[in-house]
Amino acid sequence: MADLVLQWDLELRLEKVRAVMEDSKFDALLVTSNANLFYLTGMVINGYVFITQENYFVFVRRPVGLKGDNIHYIRKPEDIPEILQSLGVPLPVQIALEEIDINAAEFERLSKGFEGAGVSGGSGILLRAREVKTPLEMEFLKRTGQRQAEVYKLVPSLYEKGMTDLEFSAAIEHGFRKRGHIGFLRVSGFRMECYMGQIFAGDNAAAPSPYDFALGGAGLHTAFPNGLAGIDITEGTTVMVDMTGNFEGYITDMTRTFRVGEISEIAYRAHNLSLEIQKKLSQNFGEGAVCGDMYNFAYEMVKEQGLEQYFMGGDQKAGFIGHGVGVQLNELPVIFPKNRERLKAGMVIALEPKFVIPHVGAVGTENTYVVTKDGLECITVLDEDIIELI
Amino acid sequence: MADLVLQWDLELRLEKVRAVMEDSKFDALLVTSNANLFYLTGMVINGYVFITQENYFVFVRRPVGLKGDNIHYIRKPEDIPEILQSLGVPLPVQIALEEIDINAAEFERLSKGFEGAGVSGGSGILLRAREVKTPLEMEFLKRTGQRQAEVYKLVPSLYEKGMTDLEFSAAIEHGFRKRGHIGFLRVSGFRMECYMGQIFAGDNAAAPSPYDFALGGAGLHTAFPNGLAGIDITEGTTVMVDMTGNFEGYITDMTRTFRVGEISEIAYRAHNLSLEIQKKLSQNFGEGAVCGDMYNFAYEMVKEQGLEQYFMGGDQKAGFIGHGVGVQLNELPVIFPKNRERLKAGMVIALEPKFVIPHVGAVGTENTYVVTKDGLECITVLDEDIIELI
Numbered sequence: 159m160a161d162l163v164l165q166w167d168l169e170l171r172l173e174k175v176r177a178v179m180e181d182s183k184f185d186a187l188l189v190t191s192n193a194n195l196f197y198l199t200g201m202v203i204n205g206y207v208f209i210t211q212e213n214y215f216v217f218v219r220r221p222v223g224l225k226g227d228n229i230h231y232i233r234k235p236e237d238i239p240e241i242l243q244s245l246g247v248p249l250p251v252q253i254a255l256e257e258i259d260i261n262a263a264e265f266e267r268l269s270k271g272f273e274g275a276g277v278s279g280g281s282g283i284l285l286r287a288r289e290v291k292t293p294l295e296m297e298f299l300k301r302t303g304q305r306q307a308e309v310y311k312l313v314p315s316l317y318e319k320g321m322t323d324l325e326f327s328a329a330i331e332h333g334f335r336k337r338g339h340i341g342f343l344r345v346s347g348f349r350m351e352c353y354m355g356q357i358f359a360g361d362n363a364a365a366p367s368p369y370d371f372a373l374g375g376a377g378l379h380t381a382f383p384n385g386l387a388g389i390d391i392t393e394g395t396t397v398m399v400d401m402t403g404n405f406e407g408y409i410t411d412m413t414r415t416f417r418v419g420e421i422s423e424i425a426y427r428a429h430n431l432s433l434e435i436q437k438k439l440s441q442n443f444g445e446g447a448v449c450g451d452m453y454n455f456a457y458e459m460v461k462e463q464g465l466e467q468y469f470m471g472g473d474q475k476a477g478f479i480g481h482g483v484g485v486q487l488n489e490l491p492v493i494f495p496k497n498r499e500r501l502k503a504g505m506v507i508a509l510e511p512k513f514v515i516p517h518v519g520a521v522g523t524e525n526t527y528v529v530t531k532d533g534l535e536c537i538t539v540l541d542e543d544i545i546e547l548i
Numbered sequence: 549m550a551d552l553v554l555q556w557d558l559e560l561r562l563e564k565v566r567a568v569m570e571d572s573k574f575d576a577l578l579v580t581s582n583a584n585l586f587y588l589t590g591m592v593i594n595g596y597v598f599i600t601q602e603n604y605f606v607f608v609r610r611p612v613g614l615k616g617d618n619i620h621y622i623r624k625p626e627d628i629p630e631i632l633q634s635l636g637v638p639l640p641v642q643i644a645l646e647e648i649d650i651n652a653a654e655f656e657r658l659s660k661g662f663e664g665a666g667v668s669g670g671s672g673i674l675l676r677a678r679e680v681k682t683p684l685e686m687e688f689l690k691r692t693g694q695r696q697a698e699v700y701k702l703v704p705s706l707y708e709k710g711m712t713d714l715e716f717s718a719a720i721e722h723g724f725r726k727r728g729h730i731g732f733l734r735v736s737g738f739r740m741e742c743y744m745g746q747i748f749a750g751d752n753a754a755a756p757s758p759y760d761f762a763l764g765g766a767g768l769h770t771a772f773p774n775g776l777a778g779i780d781i782t783e784g785t786t787v788m789v790d791m792t793g794n795f796e797g798y799i800t801d802m803t804r805t806f807r808v809g810e811i812s813e814i815a816y817r818a819h820n821l822s823l824e825i826q827k828k829l830s831q832n833f834g835e836g837a838v839c840g841d842m843y844n845f846a847y848e849m850v851k852e853q854g855l856e857q858y859f860m861g862g863d864q865k866a867g868f869i870g871h872g873v874g875v876q877l878n879e880l881p882v883i884f885p886k887n888r889e890r891l892k893a894g895m896v897i898a899l900e901p902k903f904v905i906p907h908v909g910a911v912g913t914e915n916t917y918v919v920t921k922d923g924l925e926c927i928t929v930l931d932e933d934i935i936e937l938i
Contacts, residue, residue, distance in 0.1 A: 192741060201770035204739060204758040221756035221764065221773070222864045257652040261738045262645070263669065265652030279653065328726040336718040340772045341743030348651050348738075349594055351582060353731030366611035368594040374611065380591035381797025381875075382730045383611070407771025474612045485771075 164200050167294035171197060174287040176211055179254075186210045186250035187280045188238075188268060191259030193344045193485045194284050196407055206235060213247055236271045254280025258346065285346075289482060289490050290504040296528065298408040299484070299506050303526055303537035306403030306410050309334050310540050313399055314416065317547040323359035323386040323397065324378065330357070330401060338405045344486045352487065355401030356385030360392060363520035364472025370488075372476045372510050373398070373520055393419040396519035397547065398512070402487060403538075409483050411508035412538040413524030416547045421518050426544070428465050428513035432522030433542050435459050435479075435511045440527065440534040449497035453479055456511055457495075468513040480509040483526055505529040506537075554590050557684035561587060564677040566601055569644075576600045576640035577670050578628075578658060581649030583734045583875050584674050586797055596625060603637055626661045644670025648736065675736075679872060679880050680894040686918065688798040689874070689896050693916055693927035696793025696800050699724050700930050703789055704806065707937040713749040713776040713787070714768065720747070720791060728795045734876045742877065745791030746775030750782060753910035754862030760878075762866045762900050763788070763910055783809040786909035787937065788902070792877065793928075799873050801898035802928040803914030806937045815911050816934070818855050818903035822912030823932050825849050825869075825901040830917065830924040839887035843869055846901055847885070858903040870899040873916055895919040896927075 175198070179187060189198060189207040198207045205218035217232045218224055230241050239249055253272050255265050257279035269277045291299065309330075316329040331354050335341060343352045350369060358375050367374030367384040377383040391397055396417050403410040415429060435456045443452050456479055460469045470476040482489030483506055491499045491507065501507075510524035523542045527534035565588070569577060579588060579597040588597045595608035607622045608614055620631050629639055643662050645655050647669035659667045681689065699720075706719040721744050725731060733742045740759060748765050757764030757774040767773035781787055786807050793800040805819060825846045833842050846869055850859045860866040872879030873896055881889045881897065891897075900914035913932045917924035 190739075192739060196771055202741075202758050202773055204760070220758045220760075220864065223756060255652070257656070259738070260652060262647040262650060262652045262655030263671070264738065265655075266647070281653070324728065325726050328722055331725060331731075332718055332722040335721060336715050338714065338768060338778065340768050341721075342741050342772050344741075348649070348654065349580075349582060351592075351732050351734075366613060368592050368610045370594070370610075378728060378730045379796055381586055382732050383592055388728065406769055474610065 163294060167292050168198065168200060170292045171287065172209065172214060174290070174292075175209060175283060178283045178286045179209070179211065182254070182278075182283060184250070184252035184254040184276070184278050184280070187254045187283060189256060189280075189284065190264065190268075191256050193346070194256060194259060197284070197288060197485050205232070206238060208238065208242070210250070215242070217241070235268055239272060250275050252276040252278060254278045254283060256281045256284065285490050288484055290502050291484065291506055295408060295484065296504070296506075298406045299410060299526070299528075300537050302403040302405055302408050303410040303412070303539075305337065305405055306412050307538055307540040309337055310399070310412060310414055313414070314545050314547060317416070319548070322388060322390055323357055323362065324388045326391060326397065327357045327386050330399060334401060340404050340407070343402055343404055343409065346486045346488050350488065351382065353382075355399075357400065358385065358398045358520045359387075359389060360395035360519040361517065362387045362389060363398060363514045364516070366472070366474035370476075372478070372512055373400075373471060373514065374474060391418055394421060394518070396421060396425065396521055396544065398520035400524060407485060409485070409487050410526040410538055411483050411487065411510070411524055412526060413510060413512070413522070414540070414542065415521050415523065415544045417544050418547050421544070422515065425515045425518045425521050427463065428468055428515060429521035429544055431459065431463055431465060432511045432513065436509050436523070436525060439509060440536065442533070443501065444533040445501055445503040445529060445531050447501045449491045449493050449499050449501065450495050453493050453495045453497070465513060468515055470512060472514050472516075479511045480507050482506060483508050501529045503529055503531055507534075553684060557682050558588065558590060560682045561677065562599065562604060564680070564682075565599060565673060568673045568676045569599070569601070572644070572668070572673060574640070574642035574644040574666070574668050574670070577644045577673060579646060579670075579674065580654065581646050583736070584646060584649060587674070587678060587875050595622070596628060598628065598632070600640070605632070607631070625658055629662060640665050642666040642668060644668045644673060646671045646674065675880050678874055680892050681874065681896055685798060685874065686894070686896075688796045689800060689916070689918075690927050692793040692795055692798050693800040693802070693929075695727065695795055696802050697928050697930040699727055700789070700802060700804055703804070704935050704937060707806070709938070712778060712780055713747055713752070714778045716781065716787065717747045717776050720789060724791060730794055730797070733792055733794055733799065736876045736878050740878065741772065743772075743775075745789075747790065748775065748788045748910045749777075749779060750785035750909040751907065752777045752779060753788060753904045754906070756862070756864035762868070762902055763790075763861060763904065764864060781808055784811060784908070786811060786815065786911055786934065788910035790914060797875060799875070799877050800916040800928055801873050801877065801900070801914055802916060803900060803902070803912070804930070804932065805911050805913065805934045807934050808937050811908050811934070812905065815905045815908045817853065818858055818905060819911035819934055821849065821853055821855060822901045822903065826899050826913070826915060829899060830926065832923070833891065834923040835891055835893040835919060835921050837891045839881045839883050839889050839891065840885050843883050843885045843887070855903060858905055860902060862904050862906075869901050870897050872896060873898050891919045893919055893921055897924075899924075
């Protein structure tokens, strides 16, 4: 099912999940969402992973042809307890299921399948385990950050005068895609939807959106109201490019800002403040830092410059300036004011202090960072100045 | 919130939902998935639609700024019962929630919010209501089918000798995208994931996949194992292009097959059989036809030609030859052997009888059809021969 390095890394992930399970009230965890199956097995299957402190089994419906000691083919999830019993594995007293990652119908069905067992929510266990990355995950993320930066380097060359935001985005998406972006992006939460990333031209950056991203955007259609709006890119405005890197199932997040013609002094001031915030946070907040303190530190810098009204949106503002990334775009921890969680070495977070300047557009950058003992190490390294599109 | 034509069409959709509700045991339906909110309001919001036979309310968290008689802003779903009471609306005795479309955590939370009420699954109500399209939905779908066919016409010109399947797909995706494809694709079920569509070069069409699409494909990475595999397109093989049309939130589904060099006689025979099956089904099965009969009729034609072993996949075969389309790619009805459901005029279904020929690849086409009194009307009209890529 996997090569040796991956196999060894999967063992580490399993250990992390088991360590979090130790502190919980349940004795088994049954996983069946694509994101968590990929985390635990290195691939997406239509099936289930069953974990206790002593046992680990993979139950597969599709695809055909997988082989391994702990792999069992099933027709339906109700087969699982039967197989466990035939293997002499005691049925769980209290089982955890992914309440955030699977739909209510599946949750109900699995609950009934383990008749007599108590049922708890298990999504939090996996979110916690996934916060700190394993060595192989770190390798994937660093490599993805590099590949993402290489495509970003080409972005100015993809622009042609007179392009709409849609045409420009299509060209950038094409640039990512033909270099191996897997396209599809996993986002946590049934309300979130995303297509490779977003670009914001001019005032569209201030358009409110139903989605919980850092910025909104009207979208091409009310069917998918976020990001680009199918509008002209006009003189004197910015184009913010917020595309994802995702070549091996691990996502890095990166934003750069471009301009057409001259933009106002205040736009430059806000942009430089975004860079300064990231620099200061990288230097002053590493392992052990409190997430909420990071937000508040950044917000103080914004207040000092009197730029609060432009910070993190227009009329509708995001309540966070950063978030974990990994197999999903929006992992833990989230960097918002009241979050008392502390950073751990090996977490990977994206920081995106952004500003929306009326009549100009969005400014600022976003980078993905690895949390270290001493601070934050950027893994999406590329010039951060506002580049003119010509 | 919407123009007059849309407003009138939304009334029809609401009537359809209420008609299905009449036969159910619950007195209220609370909707909060993006697909169903879009269906009911014409836009995606972060919020809820509350429906009874007498009342209709929209409760919104995001975006800011929506206005309308029946629109109320809320901070959290627990505010809804309070607002209903303040408006003199009786609280439901039995409420239905979307058990397929929302996660278990949200289902649980909403259930608790309506304390004292019984709770049922309501996803089926919406799936049933959405089966038969309204006039405006039909207009969207027909226009989308036309726009999709226009892009498909360009596909041969997007091919360059020596391209990998990834490069070819990236060029086709780019062709769709810059012509206004909204990119993101709604699929029902938490296990399904899709990126604009799929292309299959040669034997990759036979690679088994965990996803429940008509064909598999290894994918670029185990993180997203379906469709293109990052391989060369080689002489003597086919490339099947199965991309979606989605310009206004309504999806049409269409497949055409291309070839590089000469392919075997049996590949042509299977391809022509796919066309013949669609022709016969279009002529013989309209309003009132039983879905399972359609499948069985098609399968008899396949048996007559002795092509069963190639039908609908390689080692792993799909169990259906068609499915409804609309705001989601996989709607009702599904055309599988045991489905006793009858076609209704105004349903929109995609038919995709496909074959996978070893050492050649996938052949056949797919079209989207409107069910009429007399048969099926194709809305993705374009030449269906296998076109040579040069």
